[in-house]
Amino acid sequence: MTLVPVTYKGGVHQHDAIIDLIEDLGGYIVQKHMIAQEVVLQCFVPKDDIELIARISKPLFGEVTESPLVGTEIAVVSMSLEIHHLPHPSCDFAEYARRIGAKTNMVSPARGPGKRISTINDEERDVINEHDIAVYAFGNFESCIEHKWPVMRRGIEVPIVVMGGPSEETLRRIIDPPADGYVGGVGRFMRRTKEGEEIAKLDEIVAEVTRVLEKKREEIAKDPLSVSPALLMEVIREQVPAIHQVTSPTPLTVQMAGLRVKLPYDTFAKPLRKIELEDGILLRDLAEVLPSRMRDYIIVRILPFSESNTVI
């Protein structure tokens, strides 16, 4: 059964029926938003049953759309958190990606801006590496991007999509060693992206990020994970009641090959490792429970089949 990420949008009326249906079909709800009279569910559902969900939700005016970014955590690396780079364009993209299901975090190096003076430290590097993908928002000058790229990518192990002012061809030419994706024509600007052309640019970034993530998904599929992150989320939700007390919008953030648990590591790492997933198989057999560098959170990295020799 292949699970595909979809977004369900519909009214509050009888939305419980849809949630039950998704769960009965073997799908998982990753995130649920209630906005006034509207419900948005980000979920994984079996590929063959999308039709069925669409048919059943039709009388409820529900809408099912595929959204490949659901269940991914994206780091938007802005060169600084000053007004020069925020809220446009970094926040514009972060917000746009959130709307279509991704969980985006803004990461900014303390000494990111500039040409010669820009650097990245170990904490920033580790935080970026905790994500599925990093989107680097560079500036407008090719000589600056060329100069700072080798420094800014040092130690980053996740795929990187570069966006910058120069055209895509120029970015491809100057970026050495190569990045995983390129989007040209989005440098630093100080106006909101609201016109058709600008929105099209955001779509272009999303398409590029999706392409790179698809590649990563294929990579993961070659050596499948011992347990699906969405299933693990479900189990933690049931067995660790403290997670319901967390006020953060996503107490459990699903990633492509892991999970961010927003509970303190010192207190919860041990009980988390001892969670029983299935007859005698504990979580620690299938995943590593590590301290996250983001606050005192926990990051769970699911081991591939080749390491655990078990699949649930």
Add this chain to the structure above:
Amino acid sequence: MFAIEYFEVECPEPVGAAYYNQITNDVLLDHNLLKVIHKLHVFVDPRVPFFIAIGILNKITAKVRIGDFANVNPQEGKMTLVIANETYLAPMLKILWEKYGKDRVEQPDRFTVILYDVKADPKEIEEIIVADPSESLGKDLIYAFRLVAPEGFRVRRENHENGKFTFIASEDTISEDMDEIVRARFVLMGETP
């Protein structure tokens, strides 16, 4: 861009120049500074690197007087000031308090100020200067250009006098030949530096 007679962005990278043209336009528009600038030349060279903005300002002689935003109505034993625009209310009250004393200046509501026992001609009161917008103009300009300039360029030198301004920013120490570049750009705009 209206009101600006000369506006040029010079940069060895044409794409960067187009972006900085847009950024400068957006920032100056946001900060309401387009109408005070007469000529503007921006020169960015990311290879050195440096950022220069030089310009000529429009003459702002208009000082804000009480008569510009209030009506002065003399009555028996008192004088009523009807305020049309609150922007300069605070500095005006401060000046009136200093001049006539707090006990003779009363403000019953937002748009009215009453002066008691003031032996002055209404004309005289209308002529009192409450603010000089050109005083804060230099600060506003520098603030705006800090936003236009690339963020990493933190070594700065600014100058604003006689209706001309220069803003130089770089990542490294600002070299002496910068003055020569600035002078050449002023000549380019058809002005003497």
